[in-house]
Amino acid sequence: MSLTNYLVLSTLLFTIGTMAVLLRRNGIIVFMGVELMLNATNLALVTFSRMHGNLDGQVFAFFVMVVAAAEVVIGLAIIVAIFRTRRSASVDDVNLLRN
C-alpha cells in the first residue's frame, strides 16, 4: 500500500476539521475540529517521516500531541468559566458587569 494514501487520509481529516471549525457554532465542537486538524497533521508528519527516512517528523508529532493537550486544558478551562458565568442568574449585576 502506497504511503501516499496516508497523506490523502490526513488531508481529508484536516479538511473535515477545518470545516468543523468554520461551520459549527458550538464552542466545544469547534474545539474538536481544531484537535482533528492537529491529529491529521500528526498523521502527515509521521508519514513524511517514514518517506524521508528520518525521525524529525515523529519528534514533531510528539510535540504536537503535548501542545494539543495543553490547548485542550486551557480551552476547557475557559469554556467551563464561560458556562458558569452565563448560567449564573446574576449576570446583570450592575456593580460588576456594568463597565
Add this chain to the structure above:
Amino acid sequence: MSYAAPHIGWLQIAPLAIVLGTGLVGVLVEAFVPRRARRTTQLVLVFAALVAALLLIVAQWRDTMASGGVSLFGGSYLLDGPALAIQGTLVVLSILAVAVFADRTSVGQDAFAPAAAAVPGSDYEELARRKGLEQTEVYPLAMFGLGGMLLIVAAGDLLTLFVALEALSMPLYVLTGLARRRRLLSQEASLKYLLLGSFASALLLFGAALLYGFSGSLHLGEIAAATGTIAGLEGLLLGGMTLLLIGLFFKVGAVPFHAWTPDVYVGAPTPVTGFMAATTKIAAFGAMVRVVYVVGPSLQWDLEPMLWTVAILTMVVGTVVALVQTDVKRMLAYSSIAHAGFVLVGVLAFSTEGIASVLFYLVVYGLATIGAFAVVTLVRQTRTGAEGTVILGEATHLAQWAGLGRRSPWLAGALSLFLLSFAGIPLTAGFAGKFTVFTAAADGGAVPLVVVGVIASAAAVFFYVRLIVLMYFTPEREEEGEEGVTVVTSSGFTTVVIAVAAIGTVLLGVLPGPLLELLGQAVKFLP
C-alpha cells in the same frame, strides 16, 4: 553511533532562560509566599528579570553583530542580528507593559478580576473583592508569553517555531479572560481568541508538515536549500509556505485573518491589550520576516501576489473600518490592523533596508501602542448613586472623551502625541517609521504598495485627528443624570510608562538616526 550532547550557548540563551525561569519561580511564589507579600515579590522578580535580560541582550550586541550570530541546538535556536534586535525590543516594551499591569490607580484596584475562577457577581467574588484579593498570576503568565516571543524570533526550525507560537499564545488566551469589569465580554473574547488562535496554529502546523514533506527537513535553511533542487513537488512547497504564512498573518492580525483582533482587544483587560497589541505583533512579525527572507527569496515570484494582496487589504480594511468606530479600544484595534499592513509593506521590500525599516517601525508602533492603551486605562466612568460617586470601568465610548483635554491636559496631550505618531505626522516617531518603510519598499520595487500605503495613512489621519479634536475642541458632554466620566490618578507606574512612551515617541521622531543606524547593523539572517 554515539550521541553527542548539543553545545549549549549559555550566554545566548540566558535572556530566554531568565524570563521563563522567572515565570516558573513566579508560579512557586503563588504557591508558597503569603498572600500579602505576593504582589511585591512578583513585581520585584519580574522587573529584576526583565532588566537582567535586557542587560544580557545589550552585552551580546556587539559580538553578535560582528560575528553575524550563532546557531545553537543544531540550528534550532538562531541568535542573529534581527533576532537579538527584536528580543531587545520585546523586553523593553514588556517592561513598560508589565508596569501598566501593576498600576492600581487611585481606586486601589488593578485591571484584573480578584478571583478569576469565581462566577461573576457571586458571593465569593464579592468576598474576594472586599478582602482586596488580586490575581497576581498575571505576572508569571506575562513572563511565559514573553518567553515564547523571545523564542519565536530566534526559531531556526519549524518545530521550534510552532512550539514558540503556542507558548506565546496560550498565556495570552488566559490573560484575555481576566478582566475585572465586563467579565462575560472578557471571557467570551478569551474563548474567541483561543478558538481562532488554535485554528491558526493548526493551519501553520499543517503548513510546516507540508514543508517537511517537501524537503525532508524542518530547518528553514535546509528547506530554502531544497527549493532549488527538488522538482515536481512545488505543490507541497507553495501550499506549505502559504499555510505557514496564514498562521502568522493570524497572529499579526492581517486582513482577511483579522476577525479576532477587535473583539479580543476590546474584551481583554486594557493593560493586557497594550501588552499583546505591541509584543505579539512584533514577535509574529519577527518570525514572519525570518521565514520570508530565509525561505522566501527563491519563491519571491510565487509568494508576492499573496503577500501583496494581504498587505493592501490589511491597510485598506484597517483604515476604512477604523473610520466608523465609536469605541476607543475598537478604533485602536483597527488602527493596529492597519499598522500590520504598513509593516508588511516593509517586509515586501525584500532588501536589508526593508528588514531595518521593519525593525524600526515595530519599535515605534510598540511604544505608541503601549502608551495609548495605558492612557485608556485611566479614563473611567462614574456613577453617582445614593452612596456617592462610584468609579467604574473604563470609559471607552468616543463621546465620553469629549473635553478631556480641558480636564487633564497632560493625559490628553500624551494620547494626542501617540495618535499623531500612529498617523505618521512629521516630528513624531510614526513619521520616521512610515518614511523608512515606504522608502525601503519603493527602492525594492513595490511602488504600487507604497502608493496604497500613503493613501491609507492619509485617510487614517482623519480618525486620529477626530479623537484629538474631540478631546480639545468639543465641549464636555452634559452629565446625564448619574453617569459621568473621570480621570483616575495613576499609582505611579502608568504615569512613568506614558511619560517614557511619549518621550521615546518624540525622540525617535526628531532623531531617528541613531536607532536606525543601530538596527541597520542587525539585518543579517543566519541561514
Add this chain to the structure above:
Amino acid sequence: MTNPYVPILILGGVALVLALGGLGASAIIGPKRYNRAKLDAYECGIEPTPHAVGGGRFPIKYYLVAMTFIVFDIEVVFLYQWAVNFSELALFGFVATMLFLVVITVPYLYEWRRGGFEWA
C-alpha cells in the same frame, strides 16, 4: 498472494455481522413484555432518584481532575525517548530529563497549594 491484512478485514467483517446480527435478531424475534420493575433503573437496591444530585450538575472538580490528568499523562511522551535511549543519552539525557521533571512538577505544587487536590 493477497494483502496480508485481508484476514484481519475478514475477521472484522465477521465480528460486525455477529454483533449487529445478535442485536437485530433479538429486536425482531425477541418477546417484548414490559412491566414496572423491568423499566426501573437498576441501582443496587437503592431507590433511584429521578435526577442526579444537585439538578444534574456535577462538581467542577471533575474538570480539574480531567485537566490535571491529561497534562500529566501527555507529558510522559517526552520520557519515552529518554527511556528507549537511556544509555546512549548518558549524563546529558539524565540531566535534561530531570530538569524537565522538575519543571513539570511546579504546576502541581501550585495546584496542591491552591487546594486543587482537596476532594470532599
